Amino acid sequence: MQLKNKVAVITGARQGIGFGIASAFAKEGCNVVISDIDQAGSEKAAKKLQKFGVRTLAIACDVSKGDEVRGLIDKTAKKFGRLDILVNNAGIFPSVPFPKMTEADWDSVLDVNLKGTFLCSQAAAGKMRAGGKIVNISSIASLVGFEGLVHYCASKGGVNGMVRALALELADRKINVNAVAPGAIETPGAAKTLTDEAKKGIVAAIPWKKMGTPDDIAQAAVFLASDRSNYITGQVLVVDGGWTLR
Numbered sequence: 001m002q003l004k005n006k007v008a009v010i011t012g013a014r015q016g017i018g019f020g021i022a023s024a025f026a027k028e029g030c031n032v033v034i035s036d037i038d039q040a041g042s043e044k045a046a047k048k049l050q051k052f053g054v055r056t057l058a059i060a061c062d063v064s065k066g067d068e069v070r071g072l073i074d075k076t077a078k079k080f081g082r083l084d085i086l087v088n089n090a091g092i093f094p095s096v097p098f099p100k101m102t103e104a105d106w107d108s109v110l111d112v113n114l115k116g117t118f119l120c121s122q123a124a125a126g127k128m129r130a131g132g133k134i135v136n137i138s139s140i141a142s143l144v145g146f147e148g149l150v151h152y153c154a155s156k157g158g159v160n161g162m163v164r165a166l167a168l169e170l171a172d173r174k175i176n177v178n179a180v181a182p183g184a185i186e187t188p189g190a191a192k193t194l195t196d197e198a199k200k201g202i203v204a205a206i207p208w209k210k211m212g213t214p215d216d217i218a219q220a221a222v223f224l225a226s227d228r229s230n231y232i233t234g235q236v237l238v239v240d241g242g243w244t245l246r
């Protein structure tokens with residue numbers, strides 16, 4: 001898929017969908033920067049990818065902090081001399097009923113999911129050449145509503161809006177900006193928030209009758225990060241086993 005010898009930064013990559021994407025990229029021969037708020041977890045994840053024979057780097061970064069984000073991109077450029085792909089994956093999804101949602105709840109979700117995407121995209125775009133790719137991990141919560149996730153749905157709707165506007169701004173530099181919108185995916189983060197009962201209800205509502213895996217999302221990200229999607233920009237690709245079809 002032509003990711004060989006490219007350099008990708010993936011945020012929130014120590015586990016879950018981010019680690020799935022990092023693994024799929026490494027399998028394609030792409031050098032990967034595993035970035036996460038958790039440094040020890042990032043280092044462990046980076047070590048697991050060494051079997052693919054690519055260069056890896058673990059960098060702790062809270063995507064909601066501009067100085068840390070600029071540090072992440074600068075360190076990447078210094079180590080590899082280039083940056084081809086950014087995957088904005090870091091995200092949080094704490095469930096809070098709307099009447100009880102505090103200003104702090106709202107700010108933390110918007111800061112990580114939406115502001116983090118802005119900060120990382122701006123810093124990374126500054127280093128990318130023609131052929132650069134920005135892939136955002138949105139959610140089907142950007143398209144349909146979920147109770148308890150008003151802040152999360154707003155943040156992911158914001159990501160989709162940003163994808164379209166940024167795709168226009170970066171078109172003349174030949175940098176693609178797209179998103180993947182996952183449905184329900186088996187990850188440590190999802191396991192923490194879903195009771196067995198809730199999971200059963202979700203699986204029953206999905207036409208494919210199962211939750212997705214991180215690799216299901218990673219394969220879409222590989223496509224959107226590769227030269228095969230060069231004429232696709234500003235799009236949101238839903239990967240949800242048909243959940244939102246009805």
Ligand SMILES: NC(=O)c1ccc[n+]([C@@H]2O[C@H](COP(=O)([O-])OP(=O)(O)OC[C@H]3O[C@@H](n4cnc5c(N)ncnc54)[C@H](O)[C@@H]3O)[C@@H](O)[C@H]2O)c1
Nearest residue numbers: 012016017037062063089090091139182184185187189190
């Ligand atoms: N799992 C799902 O069902 C699902 C569905 C739709 C969208 N998504 C999206 O996919 C992405 C990954 O989700 P996941 O299920 O793998 O979650 P996860 O909780 O398993 O992993 C998320 C990772 O992001 C990191 N992170 C959290 N805050 C951060 C910050 N401020 N800066 C840097 N890293 C931070 C965490 O440490 C963790 O390693 C998120 O954007 C999420 O909204 C997930």
